[in-house]
Amino acid sequence: MDIKQLYYLCALERERHFGRAARACCITQPTLSMRIKQLESELGMPLVRRGKQFEGFTPEGERVLERARTLLSHYDNLKLEVEAMKGRLTGTVRLGLVPLSCMDLSPVLARLRQRYPGLGFEIDDMTADAIVQGLEKNRLDIGGGFFEPEVLAQLNSLALPEQGVVLACGPEWRERLPTAPTPQELAALPLCLPKAGMYFRGYLETVFARQGVRLQPMLESDSVYRLMRAVHAGLGCALIPAGSVLFSELPGVECRPLALPAMARIGALVMRNDDQASPLARGFFEVAKELWHPLV
Missing domain, CATH: 3.40.190.10 (Periplasmic binding protein-like II)
Known part of the structure; x- marks a missing residue:
């Protein structure tokens, strides 16, 4: 078993298609299929349900995927931590935003780029539920939108002022x-x-x-x-x-x-509240707090 096989497996889960997963990993489809079959052979169990096309994962595959996501998160964070020790923060900050939250994060992104020129950003419009799931599965570093108070209690959050x-x-x-x-x-x-x-x-x-x-x-x-x-x-x-x-x-x-009643959900930026929160997420929150501290 090697780290690339786990990347390929997680890419297949994300893309739900062998061809798209292979393109996302910058390899050919036969190579991706072969490496996943090698992993299955090594583990001695099928992980993927195959027909004429990808049909999902076996129950054993789902359990392996859960562990793989955790391992890859620690592996990626280790590489980022090493760069941070050298005074560098590099990589792509993955953000999921609820479109109607009307958040303008441009000032945060601009200051981050000024401080860490090696950073890039990827922003997707998502629902609040999809954002929480993306954080749980380490597909996102930062989320922004309207969240229930009990959801915010489980995350590291930066509440935004009620604007009505x-x-x-x-x-x-x-x-x-x-x-x-x-x-x-x-x-x-x-x-x-x-x-x-x-x-x-x-x-x-x-x-x-x-x-x-x-x-x-x-x-x-x-x-x-x-x-x-x-x-x-x-x-x-x-x-x-x-x-x-x-x-x-x-x-x-x-x-x-x-003059309308306040919404039950709270507008906030969120990130994971455990040791799997990436250095990119922590760096983003630091800058966001610097810019919005007078407002919150």
């Missing part, structure tokens, strides 16, 4: 809106909202339902950018979390704070 909800509107709607619109008046607008099933949309529906109001959006999207572009084009008004950098990039769009 804003109504974003263009010039054609600005003059028609009352200073403090009621839920009924808001629901009567041509609304641009997050898609059904997203946490923030569920929060809005709950808040308005308590007032006997049902939201019927004119446009739905899982992208804050698309919602704001629709507002900028005059299609309607959007209800979104406050704090997006996009607000300042769209001239003519005004954002009015709304």
Whole structure:
């Protein structure tokens, strides 16, 4: 058994396809298949269920995968720790962000790159549940979004200030809106909202339902950018979390704070809270705390 075989096995789990896993590992598909079969032969048990294509892992394969992820995490962290001892922090910081959390991490990334020029970044839009799973399986270093308090209690977290909800509107709607619109008046607008099933949309529906109001959006999207572009084009008004950098990039769009109850989930950055947290994650948190300490 060698470390590369474990990398190949974990790549297969991640990609769920032999060809894609091989490309991710920069090897040929026959080579990846051969190395995994060698591992199975050495362990004396099948790890992968094969048909005409990849069909998943055997129960034994799932247990080996769990151990492999832990071993690879320690191995990768050891290499990073050695570099850190030399005063260097290198590699790719893997981040998962909930799109509607409206987090602008550019200042953190810029300071990290200034301090450690060898760093790179990979950012994926994900749900909060997928972020927690990604951290557990060492597929992510950092997550950002809305999380339940009990979830945050199990992670190292940096809570962001409560910014509330804003109504974003263009010039054609600005003059028609009352200073403090009621839920009924808001629901009567041509609304641009997050898609059904997203946490923030569920929060809005709950808040308005308590007032006997049902939201019927004119446009739905899982992208804050698309919602704001629709507002900028005059299609309607959007209800979104406050704090997006996009607000300042769209001239003519005004954002009015709304007096709505606080969300049950808390906006936060998160990382693992154990010895498997990578040096990259710890370095990221150090810089984030430096920049946001006055705010939290």
